[in-house]
Amino acid sequence: MRMIVIFALISFFATGCTINKDLLFKSAPGFEYSAISQTTVSDYKIASNDELSIQLYPNGGERLLSISTGISSDDNNRYLNQTRNTITYRVKSSGTVELPEIGEIVLAGLTLEEAELSIEKAYSDNYHNPYVLLNVTNNRVLVFPGEAGQASVITLENKNTTVLEALALAGGVRSRGISSKVKLIRSTPEGREVYLLDLSTIRGLDEASLIVQANDIIYVSSNPEIASGYLTQITPIVSVFSSLSLLYAVIVGLR
Known part of the structure; x- marks a missing residue:
């Protein structure tokens, strides 16, 4: 019986390594985001592969x-x-x-x-x-609205589509999404730029009005599902533990 309990505890703590693996584009502590400038807000500019x-x-x-x-x-x-x-x-x-x-x-x-x-x-x-x-004719952006399995590729039909419009075309921010932590990831000739946008307030409308460029990535950060994540992971373990406990009780009862 002791071995069964030990096995269950090890399995339980091991599940912690697999919770919320659907989260992407995490930023390290102290990561410096790019500053939003007038150039960032400007009209769409033609890029390679357009x-x-x-x-x-x-x-x-x-x-x-x-x-x-x-x-x-x-x-x-x-x-x-x-x-x-x-x-x-x-x-x-x-x-x-x-x-x-x-x-x-x-x-x-x-x-x-x-x-x-x-x-x-x-x-x-x-x-x-x-x-x-x-x-x-091939303007596209990738939108991750804050929930696993809901990402979409949006074809931009208008010349100057904003971040807010792209999010709306993708169905808006999902229930797990954090509207105050929206990342706009953009490739430039100088490298990759990452902008952090706060769309949770009226003041964030200025940031939401940024013109998206082809191949931009709009990523809405997600609230981690710790409780439901653990529950999903440990349910099979609990089932196995219950079966082993029942089997142990039957064996002891037959002695």
Whole structure:
């Protein structure tokens, strides 16, 4: 009987090593988070591996305007078909994009508006008053809302999606989530930046308005489930202990 009790105690304390293993991105004591600056809040900037949808129109987009106003012509129909079959271009690791007629052009690090102006300038020798429409088609962020098994990949359809909007698209902060400890993890040319956001108060709305970038990770810290975690872990042990105790009692009773 003594051996059974010892076995049960060892098994119980051993479960402590497996509780809350679903928690990710833990910060060491004294970890220095990145400071939120105006650069962090700024509009979305193109990065490597972005897929860009680029539409080019001459004469300041005159044909595009006539299409949108319903003016019909064979040329306009051709432009409309081109718009529907827009080609996408991938931003290389060097930050450049290979475009027809002009070759490579550096777009990484630019906002969409800056990139449009840069492309228009590059095509100005080939077309009269070029007009460019640019979109990123593969913007995605990973959101961990504060509960195991609830992570999701959010495709960003708007140019300037905020942290709060991304969380809303993921279903919001879960019951175990700590809204005062939201980590925004971002890769930059200088390395990885980690920002700590407090979204638990109205004052946190400024931080919640940060514009997310492609491949950002939004991680809501979780409250550890100590009680239920231990209960889940020790239930099988208690069951085995009860069975062994019953077996021991039967053996003793037969003597």
